[in-house]
Amino acid sequence: MRVDEWIPTLTHATERDVDLLLVEELASSLDFTTWVAGHVGMVGSIAAWDVKHSRRRTRSRREIDIFIEIQNRDGTSSAILIENKLDATEQPDQAESYRQELAALASDYSRAAMVLVCPAAYAAQHLDFSGKFDLVLSYEEIAAFFRELRAETGSELALRYDFRAAILDQAIYKYRRGYTPIPDPVVGDFNARYVLLLADLAPEIEPGPSMRKPANPRESTSMIYDQAVSLSAIPDGIRPRRFAHELGRGSEQRANYVAVTFAGWGAALPAIGARLEADTSEIGAFFEAKRPTKVRPRPGLVMALPCEPVDNQCSFDAQRDALARGIATATTLRRWLLENQDKLTAWRKLVGDQLGAI
Structure with a gap:
């Protein structure tokens, strides 16, 4: 069996797996962080950034799944709050509490946005919830980003991106078996x-x-x-x-x-x-x-x-x-x-x- 015919994957992917995959990629890849920031219109040149998992909110005991703090070369700063959903239902006033956190952070950052990361089918089936975020970034879009990088490199890194995309595929199929993009x-x-x-x-x-x-x-x-x-x-x-x-x-x-x-x-x-x-x-x-x-x-x-x-x-x-x-x-x-x-x-x-x- 050739090496390129086998990509080791988990028996199944959980929401926590996707959390940690995203945190690792955001913490280690300027390209990925820039790509995510660009989706919410934050297009400045990034000088430094910091990523935190399960960050406690300013005025609540609730936690933010992923918090990205960005310092740009022009002296401005940005914050991105990410909620990751695989199949769990919305908690009471969950999106509203993210919006309140954005308001609390307004004086600390030049730009701030809240993003829902989830399978495309999840967003389509929970429209009231997903529509409250500034952006829905689907697992499918992120997997496509990884595969694009994989196609542009021929080293060990290509296998790593295959693995990341495969984890997201498993998460998508766990949510909805045989899912394809929904027109x-x-x-x-x-x-x-x-x-x-x-x-x-x-x-x-x-x-x-x-x-x-x-x-x-x-x-x-x-x-x-x-x-x-x-x-x-x-x-x-x-x-x-x-x-x-x-x-x-x-x-x-x-x-x-x-x-x-x-x-x-x-x-x-x-x-x-x-x-x-x-x-x-x-x-x-x-x-x-x-x-x-x-x-x-x-x-x-x-x-x-x-x-x-x-x-x-x-x-x-x-x-x-x-x-x-x-x-x-x-x-x-x-x-x-x-x-x-x-x-x-x-x-x-x-x-x-x-x-x-x-």
Whole structure:
């Protein structure tokens, strides 16, 4: 039997197993901590962080499953409170007590958010509870993150990530045998109406395949355009690889912007960021990039324009004006890219000067 055919796993995974897996990964992996923080809109460059398990709350005897304290390089600080649920039911006023803890911490941190980590099926079946958190981060999403890292490395670390993903798989199947992601017709209907609105307001922007599905999972909050068609007038060498409207689930604490991503340019951002901002001052763009790692030495460079939060699980009609303004923002970003290809070419040269051949 080949080594890569066998991954040792537990006979079954418990909530405590997932707790400890998450604590270990958060404590030891800046990439994972940055990924989790990014899901709640905390996108600063992390200088230091601390992770605690079963932390006592400020004004209650109850405990927080996982508490992350982050210090950013710009001097700001953040806190993330994580509640992990595998199959246990909600305790009385449990989500409300997390919200009270956030209020108690407000003066100590620049940003704070509360996150529910659970199987996707758990969130779908406990909507009243899961909807009270700023973010639901599913076991499936975390397992996919581990598998993505596994695919990008060929060492002993690959087996470690296989093992972590397998533990989460077991936890998912313990909750619901044979579970597969649950398409949500509410999200599917929202997407269909968005596509119609996009065709009416900005026919030059082509919806991507995921936007046309009859139903998407509840976790899907990105309107990903077909960049190859929408930005076809831009040559391959400087054309962004992703063009999307991030809806942000109606929360100010999540990502709410229209953005494009330039593949492999992100590591140059510290050196060229001032130039990029000066070149785009007329439209007020901002730029982000993940920290380069051994797994991802060439992260993407995100160029974004802010827009309003929208919740794709709430009324489309009530949010139509906000959606229209978001589409207008996408039109503005597309037009700037088409009209400033000379600047994109100059950016590519700057990136090449910093990183070598691209």
